[in-house]
Amino acid sequence: MMQFKTILKNPAQWMLSSGPYGEIVISSRVRLARNLRDISFPGWAVEEDRIEVLNRVKPAVENLNEMSGAFSSDLSNLKAVNKQILVERHLISREQAAKAAGSAAIMNRKQTLCVMVNEEDHLRMQSIKAGLSLSDAYKMIDEVDTKLESTLDYAFDNQYGYLTACPTNLGTGMRASAMLHLPGLVLAEQINKVINAVNKIGLAVRGLYGEGTEALGNLFQISNQHTLGEQENEIIARLEKVIRQIIKHEENAREKLYIEKRTVLDDKIGRSYAILRYGHIISTKEALDLLSMLRTGIDLGYFSDDIRALIDVLFMEIQPAHLQFFADRKLGAEERDCLRAEIMCDRLKSLPEPSKFSSNKSNEQSSQED
């Protein structure tokens, strides 16, 4: 069984690799909600029932090939800060972090697969892949689900499909979502238009940590709202189609900025670079915005593509619980802001200045050669 510390030392596989449309789509996730037939849903179940669910589900999940060498823990055994780390890595939800008896999380080594026990439903299983890979992510979690259904008796209804605690998840019990980095649309002030349009066609747009969270660092999650009345692959195809359109809009917005507001762009990227290199007190929100501009700089050729993974890992590591783990003690808000600045400064110390401030890349390269 993997140690908690090992999880932290290794970033998730999807953070290190770049998937399809990796410049704009950070990751794709697919989550399935399942329940056992003969026991109350976790929110209503008494403690013994929740523990009974855990005793049936946990061994079934741990025995999967996919979970060999997995990290598995009852959440009551984890310190609050460690739970928060799992939330920051999108491995468990904020709701589950608050729960106690009978809740557990099991995740594979690569942190691409995670099963939560006794969250809102008895099982919430999800897969995460880099880039726009919703079909692959679904395939991965579908296989796990098919294996589990041979040992667990799921609650299933001929009309409503998989029965879930909340009727909004009925049917497929599937929530597919992609994390998009949309600085172009935000800077061009087109993002609200896009969000409204996406909402109108039955898809949801949320911030970095799901329902009711702010869109920090220009990161947005787009997911399906309906789970019943359509097949899984239809839902995914529709979602992918919309995401491809958003990608197009984002690319256009970036190009337009690059052509028409080049100085504004140079300035934003230059300032972000300077603050990250020389700032001493940086809050989470500011850090996410600065890293977002650096990532934009990579996409537009201001920085080498080699540092993309470094930036993506920093997005995770500068968040409050990760910092406290790094420091190995509880930190006050001010201490966190200082440590955050220190870490980013250290990681980025060998990053060359943004190299696109004037004229285009080829000119600059030739002048450097002179």
Next chain:
Amino acid sequence: MNCDVCQENDATVYLTQIVKGKMQKVNLCEECAKQKGVTDPTGFALADALLGIGSDEKMDVSADSLECESCGFSHAEFKKTGRFGCSECYTVFGFGLESLVKAMHKGTLHLGKVPSRYQVTKKYNDQITELKDRLRIAIEDENFEEAARLRDEIKLAEADYITSNESEIE
């Protein structure tokens, strides 16, 4: 499953009724169902008539006080939280649920993945539901020839389902 009345034949008619916030289920074989007049759609308090359950109780169930027999969850609780207590709640509080679900989703019939142990049931269920819909329309249109044909088809599908169920159990 045996018939609750004669305890001999296989039950093929399943009744679910809610009396005083409690769910009652009665399983009958075709013979007994016919004898007891279960096929009469105007039948009221069937469980009462058949098995004498709660014979003195009057039916006055307001939706809020309705409770799930399996988990004790009440409809008032659902109104408060928007979540159900257990999977059985979907049967108990099934009335009026369809319009709620319709507002939330693309449709009200699950078209996606089906766990393998439910695949046969789901297939026949969808088939029989569709045939019954067509039967209702045929009767409305007074197309009795078609209705008779559909009725036979439904019987056949139901018999098929029972056989397939038996072979599955074996």
